[in-house]
Amino acid sequence: MAARRLPALAQYRDDTVTRLLCAGAHLDEGHAREVDRELTEDRLKATGLTLGIDLIALARHARAAVLRVEARDRRLAWLCAVGVWAAVPVGLYGLAAGVTGLAYAAAGAVVLAHGAAWGLVHRTESEARAAALAVAHGADRPMDLVPGVGPEVENRLLEQKRANVVPYTAHAERTNPFVGSGQRLKEMVWQPIDVSRPADDPAGGGKLTIRPFDAVDLHTFVAKEMEHIAGLKGLRARNRLYVMGDHVAHVGSDLLPDRLRRPRAQIPKQLVQAGLVQPGAGMRTYLSLERAGAGGRVIVSMHLRARLQHPSLTWEVAAYGIPPLQARFHRVHGLPVGGFERWWDLFRYATSATGRLLLGAPSRLSRRSSARRRRARDLERLRRDIDRKHLLYDYGAVDSIRERVADWKQVGFSDRTDSQDFLQRLQQGVLIATERFLRDHNVDTASYDQAQQVINTTTYNFSGDIHGPGNYGAGGTINQPGQGPQHGNHGYGTGLQP
Structure with a gap:
């Protein structure tokens, strides 16, 4: 089919979400510290599966933002000590003793300290905004704009990007074991398909011989063919072993080489396949199909598990969605980029914030130092209990950065x-791939044709979590009715490229 030649419209960048989160690290200290702790600090919990984000870039920008604020507060604390804690008592003494020269000198010290603090706050905020604008609108890759965070950390984050195993916290088994995939949209077990009957020989004369296959073969075929069948360019398909956090040690040293460190994100594929053919205790393998919307604003995923038990095949299907980022991460699009507006905005910020930041710097440094020591003590105590008392620890991830900063109120038409189109295409693609696989293995698809008529009635509503007890739907499918409320879109932001 000939391609129609039309003018090109502006498109969202593929890494828009990464850029917004990196920019947010420079503009939101709380976000930067949270990301820095989760991605770079020593810990035992697994990192949640983070979809559609360059973790290395995010870790670098969060670390750069944290170091900038730390440097500012150390200088402010010194100015506070000299210009407030020392100068104010001296000035009061000079007034009381009638030594006006001493009082004037102390007052001058206070003014100079405040002026220096104002300049420091102004410069730090200017650098933060410049960094945020550069990563949000610049042409360079986000990870190239700031220094690295060390090869050990970055190698681990790179491994996380290609994760084929996901430890999830044990209590999530009752709600959402697919940590990092967002909120549940629908869970089903499709109607069984009889795979024990051989197909008719097209040449006549009887039946064909069924070619042996197992669930691994079916998963591999679907993973390879789905992007082409579903017509979803950029579809990511990966088999992953999902393991309950308190069962991680039972998988072996391939997942947990050291019980006093966090589990790995990649294991030999034979272990992943084993979780499909013969699942272990709290260990199951799913084929995860993931597709991001324009610019990564939304992410939908479908987790599939083939239940192949002679003489029937069923598909376990769970659909999940992650909505766009919270509105606070679009603040970078409202920053003045030059001229009088930028100067005036920075002037107002520095003037209003300097006093608070100057007087609060020592206490902020003290609280952070205390929190770091407390986390280090807790971690050391936990490791001692694991090592000496053989504590059964839950290594599973609780959530992920991407789903934590998402907001269903930002979902637009x-x-x-x-997202509904993606999910319907994924469902239809799985059905088509399953039919082709069965035909290739000489299986009679009459039972499949009957099941398909029921399965195709399934619909998806991208509007948040589903509440209410499950029940049995038409044709034996198990579903969760009653989608959550739909919300209007509160703004797309920009992040466009020509």
Whole structure:
């Protein structure tokens, strides 16, 4: 089919979400510290599966933002000590003793300290905004704009990007074991398909011989063919072993080489395959199909598990969604970029914030130092209990950065319709791939044709978590009815590229 030649419209960047989160690290100290602790600090908990984000870039920008604020507060604390704690008592003494020269000198010290603090706050905020604008609108890759965080950390984050195992906290088994995938949209077990009957020989004369296959073969075929069948360019398909956090040690040293360190994100594929053919205790393998919307604003995923038990095959299907980022991460799009507006905005910020930041610097440094020591003590105590008392520890991730900063109130019409289209295409693609696989293995697909008519009635609504007890739907499918409320879109932001 000939391609129609039309003018090109502006498109969202593929890494828009990464850029917004990196920019947010420079503009939101709380976000920067949270990311820095989770991605770079020593810990035992697994990192949640983070979809659609360059973790290395995010870790670098969060570390740069944290170091900038730390440097500012150390200088402010020194100015506070000299210009407030020392100068104010001296000035009061000079007034009381009638030594006006001493009082004037102390007052001058206070003014100079405040002026220096104002300049420091102004410069730090200016650097933060410049860094945020550069990563949000610049042409360079986000990870190239700031220094690295060390090869050990970055190698671990790179491994996390290709994760084929996901330890999830044990209590999530009752709600959402697919940590990092967002909120549940629908859970089903499709109607069984009889795979024990051989297909008719097209040449006549009887039946064909069924070619042996197992669930690994079926998963591999679906993973390879889905992008082409579903017509979803950029579809990510990966088999992953999902393991309950308190069962991680039972997988072996391939997942947990050291019980006093966090588990790995990659294991030999034979272990992943084993979780599909013969699942272990709290260990199951799923084929995760993930597709991001324009610019990564929304992410939909479908987790599939083939239940192949002679004489039937069923598909366990769970659909999940992650909505767009919270509105606070679009603040970078409202920053003045030059001229009088930028100067005036920075002037107002520095003037209003300097006093608070100057007087609070020593206490902030003290609280952070105390929190770091407390976390280090807790971690050391936990490791001692694991080592000496053989404590059964839950290594599983609780959530992920991407789903933690998402907001269903930001879902717009295009997000909903695109996501529904993705999920319907994924469902249809799985059905088509399953039929082709069965035909290739000489299986009679009459039972499949009957099941498909029921399965195709399934619909998806991209509007948040589903509440209410499960029940049995038409044709034996198990579903969760009653989608959550739909919300209007509160702004797309920008992040466009020509």
